[in-house]
Amino acid sequence: MNNNHDLLIKRLFPEELPSPAELEKKYPPRSLAETTMVTRVAPSPTGFVHFGGLYASLISERLAHQSSGIFILRIEDTDKKREVAGTAELFAHSLKQYGIINDEGLNEKSEEIGNYGPYKQSERSAIYHAYIKDLLQQGKAYPCFATTEELEALRNQQETMGDRSGYYGRFATWREKSTEEALAALDKGFKPVIRLKSPGNFQNKIMVDDLLIGKREMPENDQDIVIMKSDGLPTYHFAHAVDDHLMRTTHVIRGNEWFPSLPLHLQLFSILGWKAPVYAHLAPIQKIDNGNKRKLSKRKDQEADLSYYKKAGYPEEAVIEYLLNLANSNFEDWRREHLDTDNGEFVLSLKKLAKSNGPLFDLIKLTDISKEIIAKMNADEVLERSLVWAKEFDQDLAKRLESDTAYSRQILNIEREGAIKPRKDISRWSEIGEEIEYFYDDDFTVEASLKQEILNEIEPNQAKLIIQDFLSTYNIEDGQEEWFDKLKVVAEKHGYAGNNKEYKASPDKYKGQVGTVAKLLRILLTGRTQTPNLCAIMQVMGQKRVEKRLREI
């Protein structure tokens, strides 16, 4: 009997495996202070980076580094069916782009760093097998040859009978099978999964503790869950326990979809004889759909995919600040008091993390934050970053920006550097193209209808005279005040009030007010009715261009 049991284990794991003791030695406890946190983010590489993944990464990284700790990127690629090649690299790269630096695991150069690796679960098979073999030897796990069909049938039966579904208790038939039966199944070429022989009782209540949710009572786990799939790879649950123990993770920060598995995970740690990490289960970012909230979903919501923000051209720090805002609502107070401080200096508090069931994603708030952030940038930065964006997503804009970078820089600097109130009208790089369009001559036109609109307000011949008079005194060097004074003189000469108050006081005395004259210039120069400061625009455009456009009347 005993011999057969050994034989079974040998047939299951013929390879040479390290012992648990050796692994303990190879991955020793980190010599860190009590308060230091070791955190990790553990995405599964299924083709894209989820917005929520960035959120969890941000929180984990900040907490680790605020405590002089370690932040790890581990790749959970145990589901070979869903894996999409290159996602691990994409994740590492994205983290880096958003300024989230991991100390261990895959870095943005696709190198693995750190002494607690490998950090890809598919490369850790020997480690998982070592522990599974050990559990098998101790009789705490067993092979199960139940087929998918059998399990399906079991589920159906349980459902109709009103039983809890799952592989547990009297339903866990392979738990009771003899070693010989297992060997026979093996002989027939069947590939088993390995199940945990759960010592739990569903009737027992255990206390679980979560940093965000608090202490809660939950039933003990009695499910003989699969710890190793028939392809030899571990399931999430088992890999989590092994990896977070061996990597010496102190705090597991993850989505609260895992909260129901907590009794199971605690049981795994206990069976393996390890101290469980501290858990913090994060509420997922949600979206409203037909009046109901639901998690952001890759399939339905483009904003679930991080690449959406890149393509739309939101600056990375805007996304980060939005996320910080969701994480700690006092972030915006901090931001008001520290206008120019890097958000890295904000101290993130785990305690202040919302306990709600998940905030709704708010694109408008992101936009607002983004406008503030871009407004603070200088022209060089705006040029450089919009150019980087344009090269990837808008070739025409890139060409335009590069055609005369000094000119582009001047355009982007209008009402920016040195301005008391810098413009806050750009929220994403994708808006720059339209914003600066009219400064370039290649396809500049004034729509006929627009021209007509102003010529209905100012009679055409008079408009010509106004332009003539204006150009006769206009000097490109004129500052704001001089410029406007001259405009007023011209306006008044032609029967327009010099300011709105005068006009309003006696509208009958005037044909209009100086704003109407400005509108004439604005339309001829830019082809639109709303632009930044006209004087500044003209200075940037230059004497020749201004004259040419104004004479196009």
Place this chain on the structure above:
RNA sequence: GGUCCCUUCGUCUAUCGGUUAGGACACCAGGUUUUCAUCCUGGUAAGAGGGGUUCGACUCCCCUAGGGACUACCA
């Protein structure tokens, strides 16, 4: 069905038994500006419902309702 979580302005949230329930975004109105974007001032707007406990409840307890998660050889 079972287990568990959640519920304050439209949205994100503050309040940790005594507040005119505060802020931010959004929205509306007024003001400043040559237009717009700003900026300034003001405004609309909230404790799911019902029971307790208490001198007093958004806050503590219970019930109901609504929403969410999990219930795989997916994570």
